[in-house]
Amino acid sequence: MNSILTSKWTKVVVFLLCLLPLGMLVIRAVQGNLTANPIEFITHTTGDWTLRFLVITLAITPLRKTFRLRQLVRFRRMLGLFAFFYACLHFSTWIGLDKFFDWTEMWKDVQKRRFITVGFTGFVLMIPLAITSTAGWIRRLGGKRWQMLHRAIYLSAIAGVIHYYWLVKSDVREPLQYAAMVAVLLAWRLGSWIYGRGQRQDARGSPQGEITTAESA
Amino acid sequence: MLIKKPQDLTYKDVTPKGAYANRRNFLLGLLATTCAVAGWKKFSYLVSGPGTGSTPVKLNGVVKGPYGTTEKETSFNDVTHYNNYYEFGTDKGEPAENAKNFVTTPWSVSVEGEVKKPRKFTMDEILKLAPLEERIYRHRCVEGWSIVVPWIGYSFSTIAKLVEPTSKAQFVAFESYYEPKQMPLGLSAGIPLPYVEGLRLDEAMNPLALLSVGMYGATLPNQDGAPVRMVIPWKYGFKSAKSLVKIRFVQSQPPTTWNIANAHEYGFYSNVNPNVDHPRWSQAKERRIGEFLRRPTLMFNGYGDQVASLYNGMDLKKYY
Secondary structure, eight states, rough: HHHHHHHHHHHHHHHHHHHHHHHHHHHHHHHHOOOOHHHHHHHHHHHHHHHHHHHHHHHHHHHHHHOGGGGGGGGGHHHHHHHHHHHHHHHIIIIISSSTTTTTHHHHHHHOOOHHHHHHHHHHHHHHHHHTHHHHHHHHHHHHHHHHTHHHHHHHHHHHHHHHHHHSOOOOOOHHHHHHHHHHHHHHHHHHHHHHHHHHHHHHTTTOOOOOOTTTO | OOOOOOOOOOGGOOOHHHHHHHHHHHHHHHHHHHHHHHHHHHHHHHHHOOOOOOOOOOOOOOESSSSOOOOOOOOHHHHHHHHGGGOOSSSSSSHHHHHTTTOOOOOOEEEESSSSSSEEEHHHHHHSSSSEEEEEEEEEOOSSEEEEEEEEEEEHHHHHHHHOBOTTOOOEEEOOOOTTTTTTGGSSHHHHHHHHEEEOOOOSSSSEEEEEEEEEEEOOOOGTOOOEEETTEOOOEEEEOSSSEEEEEEESSOOOOOHHHOTTTSSOBOOOTTTTTBBBOOOOOEEEOOOOOOEEOGGGTTTTHHHHGTTTTOOOOOOO
C-alpha cells in the first residue's frame, strides 16, 4: 500500500481527480447545462467541494495513524490547497457573478448576514494557511509554531459547516452530515491528544520518555 | 476428574503476517469502495443533471385573461426543472425527477368549512366551472429569484361564490395533497406536511388570486403542482399551495406551513416587499431566471394597483 502511495504517479492521479469537480462544471457550462439558475448552481457546487476537501484533508491524519499509512501525509498539503482553491472559486463566484462587484452591498452582507459573516471568516482563516503551506515557511516558522498555526483549519471547517447550516431553509440533513464528519474527525484528535498526554505522563522519568509529538497535527 | 491440559499455542498457530495485514487492507478497501460509490453517484448526477418530469396535456378553449404582463416568459424547461416542491425533494432539480409518477387521476377538491354549500369538485368539474384564461404573471420566490409564467385558470372567487361563504368565514386555508407512499422524501423535508397555506378572505376574493389548472397552454406538470393549485402573484411563491385537495373557509387565521416551521422568517402575509428583508438576506433585488444581473424587486411584485388597498393602514414591517 505504501509503495502505491509513494509513486509519483499517484500524486498526479490524485491531483487530476481533485480537478474533476471543476472539470464537470466547465463541461456543463459548455453544454449550457448549469440548471435554470447557473450562478446559484456554481455557488453551491464550489461550496460543497470546499467542505468536502476540508473533510478529506482533516481525515488524512486519522487515516494515516489508524491504517499506519505514513505516506498519506504526502497528499495533505495538496488536498488542503484544493480546499482553498474551491473556497476561492466559491468566494469569487459570490463577488463576480452573484453580487457583480457591488462592494458596498457585499460589505453590508458580511456584517449583517450571519451565515455570510461566518463563511467569510472561515475563508479568511484559510489564507495564511495557504500562504505558509510551503517547505520554506515550515522552516521559517519552525515545526511547532507552523503546526499551531495550521490548526486554524479546524476553525475553518467548523465555520464552513455553520455557514451551510445557517444557509438552508429547512432541510438540514446535508449540513448535519458534514457536521457529523467534522465532529468525528476533531473528536479523534481530542481523543488521541488525551491518550498521548496519558502516555507522556506515564513515560516521564524513563530514558525513553520523549515521545514524538511533532507528527500529530 | 480429568482436566485436559490446554493445548499450547505454538508458533505455527500465529496468524500469518499476510492475513493479519489483510484485515487492515480489507477495511481500507471497504472505505475506498464506499467513497468511490458515493463519489460516482455525485459525479453522474453532476454530468447528467435532473430528470424530465411528466407530460402535460394541451388545454383547449383558453382565452386571453386580464392582468397579464408583457414581460418575457421564462422558458418552459426552466419552470419545470427549478422547483420548490418539498414533498418531492428539497433540491430544486429533484421534483422534476421524483414527481414523474405522481398519480393525479382521479382527483377531487373538497371545499368546506364556513360555507352554505360545502361540496367536492372533481377535476372534470373544476376544468368546466368557468372559461379558462391565460394569465401571464410574475412569480417571486422568497429565496430571491423570479420567473414569468403563462398560467391557465380562473379567479379563485369563482369557486368561492359557488359554495357561498357564510358571514363567519374570515380566512381561507388551502391544503395540499400529502401521501408519504407517493412522496417518501416529504418525511425529511424539514417542514410539517401536509402543506397548508392561507389567505384572508378579502385577499382570496381579489380577482388576481388564481386557481390554476395549467401553464404554457397545457395541464400543469406534476412538479409544478398538478392538477390544480393556487397562484397568488403579489405574495412570495410559497403562499401559492400546489396540488390542492382541501379548501376550508374558517373563522380565524389558519396555521400555515412555513410560518409553523419558522415564524421569525416567514410571516402569514408574506407580500412581496423590497423594503422588508428576510432575516438572512435582502429582498430588495431578485434574479430573474435567465438573466445575469439582479433586477429591483417591485412592491407587491408590481401588483400594487390591484392589491395595495387590501393593506391600507397596516404596518407591513410588522405583518411581514
